Amino acid sequence: MKSTAFPLICIAMFFFSGMASAQTDRTRATRTTPDQEHYIFQLNSQVVREHVYYDTRFGIEIAGDLYVAKELDRSKKYPAVVVGPPYGGVKEQGPGVYANELARRGFVVLTYDPAYHGYSGGAPRYTTSTALYAEDFSAGVDFLGTLPYVDRERIAVIGICGSGGFAICAASEDLRIKAVVTSAMYDISGMSGMKGEMRNNMLRGAAAQRWAYVDSGEASVMYAYPEAPLDEVPDNIQGLNREWWTFYATHRGWHPNARANANSISQGDLLTFPGTHHIDDIAPRPILFVTGDIAHSRQMSEEAYSRAAEPKELFVAEGGVMHIDLYDDVTKIPFDKIESFLKGALQ
Numbered sequence: 001m002k003s004t005a006f007p008l009i010c011i012a013m014f015f016f017s018g019m020a021s022a023q024t025d026r027t028r029a030t031r032t033t034p035d036q037e038h039y040i041f042q043l044n045s046q047v048v049r050e051h052v053y054y055d056t057r058f059g060i061e062i063a064g065d066l067y068v069a070k071e072l073d074r075s076k077k078y079p080a081v082v083v084g085p086p087y088g089g090v091k092e093q094g095p096g097v098y099a100n101e102l103a104r105r106g107f108v109v110l111t112y113d114p115a116y117h118g119y120s121g122g123a124p125r126y127t128t129s130t131a132l133y134a135e136d137f138s139a140g141v142d143f144l145g146t147l148p149y150v151d152r153e154r155i156a157v158i159g160i161c162g163s164g165g166f167a168i169c170a171a172s173e174d175l176r177i178k179a180v181v182t183s184a185m186y187d188i189s190g191m192s193g194m195k196g197e198m199r200n201n202m203l204r205g206a207a208a209q210r211w212a213y214v215d216s217g218e219a220s221v222m223y224a225y226p227e228a229p230l231d232e233v234p235d236n237i238q239g240l241n242r243e244w245w246t247f248y249a250t251h252r253g254w255h256p257n258a259r260a261n262a263n264s265i266s267q268g269d270l271l272t273f274p275g276t277h278h279i280d281d282i283a284p285r286p287i288l289f290v291t292g293d294i295a296h297s298r299q300m301s302e303e304a305y306s307r308a309a310e311p312k313e314l315f316v317a318e319g320g321v322m323h324i325d326l327y328d329d330v331t332k333i334p335f336d337k338i339e340s341f342l343k344g345a346l347q
Contacts, residue, residue, distance in 0.1 A: 026121050026122070026123055027059055027060050027061060027121045027122060028061045028121045029053050029061040029062060029063040029113075029119055029120050029121045030063065030119040030121075031051075031053075032051070032063075032119060037092070038092055038255055038256065039092045039096055040092060040093050040096070040097070040252070040253050040254075040255065040328060041096060041097050041100060041328065043100060044100050044101070044103075044104050046069055046070055046071070046104050047067055047068070047069060047070065047100055047103045047104055048067070048068055048069075048070050049065050049066070049067050049096075049099075050065070050066045051063070051064070051065060051066075052064045052065065052066045052110070052143065054139060054142065054143040055139065056115055056132075056135050056136065056138075056139040057135060057138070057139065058115065058132065058135060060115040060116070060120065060121045060122045061120065061121040062112050062113065062114075062115060062120045062121075062136065062139055062140075062143075063091075063112065063113045063118060063119035063120045063121075064091065064110055064111060064112040064113070064140070064143065065091050065092075065096065065099065065110070065111045065112075066108070066109070066110055067096075067099040067100060067102075067103035067108075067109040067110075067111070068103055068108050068109075069103055069104060069106060072108075072149070073149075074148070074149040075149070076149060077148075077149055077150065077151040077154075078106065078107065078108050078149055078150060078151060078154075079106075079107055079108070079151060079154040079155070079156070079342065079343070079346040080107060080108040080109065080110070080144045080147075080150045080151070080154065080155045080156075081099075081102060081107050081108070081109045081110070081155070081156050081157065081158055081342065082109075082110050082111075082112070082137055082140035082141060082144065082155070082156075082157045082158070083095040083098045083099055083102075083109060083110070083111045083157075083158045083159075083160070084112070084114075084133075084136060084137060084157065084158065084159045084160065084163030084166060084167055085111075085112075085113075085114065085160060085161075085163055085258075086160050086161030086162050086163065086184075086186075086327065087161060087162025087163070087186060087188050087261055088117075088162070088224070088248075088258055088260060088261035088262075089160070089161070089162075089255075089258050089327075090113050090117065090118040090119075090255055090257045090258045091111035091112055091113050091118065092255055092257075093253055093255055093258060093327065093328070094160045094161075094253075094326075094327035094328055095111035095112075095160065096111055097327070097328045097330065097333070098111075098158060098160070098183075098333070099111050101330060101333075101335050102335070102338070102339070102342075105335070105339050107342065108144065108147065108149065108150050110140050110143060110144055112136060112140055113257070114132070114133060114136050115127075115132050115135070115136060116128070116132070117257065118257040118258075119257065124213070124218075124219035124263050124265070125219070125221065125263065126219075126221050126260055126261070126262050126263040126266070127219070127262075127263055127265075127266055128261070128262040128263075128266040128269065128270060129266065129269045129270075129273070130166070130169060130189045130192075130269060130270065130273040130274070130275045131273065133162075133163070133166035133169070133275075134166050134169040134170040134173065134174075134275065135170075136166070136170075137157050137159075137163075137166065137167055137170035137171075137174070137177070138170055138173075138174045138176075138177075140157075141155050141157075141174065141176050141177060145176075152176070153178070154178060154346040154347075155176060155177065155178060155346075156177065156178055156179040156180065156181065156342055156345060156346055157170060157171065157177050157179075157180055157181070158180075158181040158182075158183065158338075159180070159181070159182050159183070159185065160182075160183045160184060160326070160327060161183075161184050161185070161186045161297070161323070161326075161327070162186045162188045164182030164183065164184070164185030164186060164187070164289075164301075164304075165182075165185060165186060165187035165188055165189055165190065165275045165276055165304075166188070166189070166275055167180050167181075167182060168180060168182065168187075168275065168276045168279050168282065168287070168304070169189065169275035169276060171282050171285065171287075172276075172277075172278035172279060172281055172282055173278075177285070178285055178345060178346055179285055179286050179287070179288075179341070179342060179345035179346060180282065180285070180286075180287045180288070181287075181288045181290065181338055181341065181342070182287070182288070182289050182290065182301065182304070183290040183291075183326045183333070183338075184290070184291060184292065184295055184297050184301075184323045184324075184326040184327070185289060185291070185297060185300050185301045185304060186297055186300060187275065187276050187300055187304065188270060188275075189270055189273060189274050189275035189276065190274070190275075190276070190300075191270050191271050192270065192271055192272050192273055192274040192275075193274070194271060199271055202267055202271060203267070203268055203271060205264075205267065206264070206265060206266075206267040206268040206271075207268075209264035209265050210265050210268075212264075213264075213265050219263040219264060219265050220263065220264045221260050221262075221263045221264070222260065222264070223259045223260045224244075224248070224259060224260055224261065225245070225248045225249045225254065225258075225259040225260075226249055226254075226259075227256075227259070228254075229249065229250055229251045229254035230245075230249050230250050230251075230254075231250070231251070232250065233245045233246055233249060233250065237249075240296060243296070243322065243323060243324055244324075246324060247324040247327055247328070252328070253324075253327065253328060276304060276307070279304060279307050279308050279309075280307060280308060280309040281309075282308065282309070283308070283309035283310060283311065283312075284310075284311065285345075286311040286312065286313070286341070286344075286345045287305075287308050287311075287312045287313070288312075288313045288315060288337075288338070288341045289301040289302075289304060289305045289308075289312070289313065289314045289315065290315050290317065290326065290333075290334060290337070290338065291314070291315070291316055291317070291321075291326070292316070292317050292320075292321030292322055292323060292325060292326055292332070293316050293317065293318050293319070293320065293321055294320055294321060294322055295321060295322055295323040295325075295326070296322075296323050297323045298316070301314065302314065313341065315334060315337050317332055317333070317334050319332065
C-alpha cells in the first residue's frame with residue numbers, strides 16, 4: 001500500500017489514555033434491552049429493525065440488526081445486503097444509517113457488530129484479524145440465506161472505511177457475494193505491506209504485550225475516545241485525529257462500544273496477513289468504490305480501483321465530502337448511485 005495514512009490511524013487508535021482489562025471469556029452475544037440501545041440516527045417510519053443473532057464459522061455469536069421495509073411482502077424474494085462498520089465501529093453507527101435508507105428502497109439489509117466487538121461474542125475483547133473480519137461478512141451472508149424472503153443469488157456487501165478492505169477480502173474468497181460496494185475505504189490489512197524498522201518496532205510491542213497476556217490472562221486495550229460524548233472537539237486535538245474525534249468523540253457518532261479499535265496483542269495479525277491481494281479475482285462480479293472529493297482516504301479507493309478488474313466503478317461524491325461524511329451524512333452519501341449499482345448488479 002502506497003498510502004502513508006496507516007501510521008496515522010495507528011496513532012489515533014492509541015491516542016486516548018487509559019487501560020482496560022479483557023472481559024471474561026465468552027462466545028455468545030450480549031442481549032440488549034431498549035434502554036441500553038444507542039443509535040446515532042432515527043429509524044425511518046417506513047422501516048422496521050429487529051435484533052438477530054447467528055454464529056460465525058469460528059463459533060462466535062454475532063449480534064446483528066435486520067432492516068426491512070414495513071410493507072415488504074415476505075411471500076416474495078428480495079435482494080439483500082450485508083453492511084460492515086468502520087474499523088472500531090459498531091452497527092448502531094454508520095452501518096445503521098446505510099441500512100435505514102437501503103431498506104426503505106427495497107433491500108433486506110443486515111448490519112452487525114464484528115466478532116469480539118460491540119455486543120457480539122468473543123474474548124479477549126477487541127481482538128482483530130483479517131480472517132475474522134472477512135468471516136463477519138460471510139457469516140452475514142449465511143444468516144441472510146436462511147430467510148425465506150431473501151434470494152440467495154442476490155446478496156451483496158457494503159464496507160464502510162476499514163470494512164471496505166475486509167469486504168473485498170470476503171468477496172475474493174466467498175463467491176456467494178455477488179457485488180461489493182466500498183465507501184470511504186481504508187485497507188487496514190494493507191499494513192501487512194509495511195517493512196523495515198517501523199514494522200519491527202510495532203512487532204516488538206506486540207510481542208511484549210503477548211507475553212503480558214500469557215502472564216496475566218488479560219489483553220490490554222488503549223481507548224481512543226472518551227467515556228462520554230463531547231459537545232465539541234478540544235482544541236488540542238489536531239490533524240487527522242481531529243476528523244476522527246469529530247465523529248467518534250462527539251454526540252454526532254459517539255457510541256460506548258466504539259471507543260477503541262484493537263487490543264494490544266492483535267497488531268501482528270494486521271501487519272502480516274493481507275486482505276485485498278486477490279482483488280482482481282473478484283471479477284466478473286462488480287465493485288463500486290465510493291469516496292469523497294476532499295476525503296483524506298480518497299487515494300486508497302483510487303489505488304484499490306486501479307488494481308481491481310472490470311467491471312468496476314469509482315464514484316467521487318462532490319461538494320466538499322470528507323471521509324467521515326460518508327459514515328452518516330445522508331445528504332452526502334450517494335444513495336441513488338449505490339441503489340442503482342446494487343439493483344443492476346443483483347438483477
